[in-house]
Amino acid sequence: MPIYEYFCPNCRTKFELLRPISRAAEDGICPGCQQHAPRIMSVFASFSRGADGSVTAVGGGCASCATHACASCSLN
Ligand SMILES: [Zn+2]
Structure with missing residues (x-):
């Protein structure tokens, strides 16, 4: 589900x-x-994965997130 x-x-x-x-x-x-x-709607931000395996959000904010406190936001 x-x-x-x-x-x-x-x-x-x-x-x-x-x-x-x-x-x-x-x-x-x-x-x-x-x-x-x-x-x-869940925001599927663009992420880039660095050579060391770290994940970086691309393009900044979390436009569709109403609270600016979602899992995507915390990565910014
Ligand atoms: Zn309520």
């Missing part, structure tokens, strides 16, 4: 839910405030 990311605009919490593809378009329920939270 795929993991989808949701962002609660009420309490600005980003969370993930495991759910079937058939329900992917549905809002998630925020674990913090129980409000409906729309799904956000």
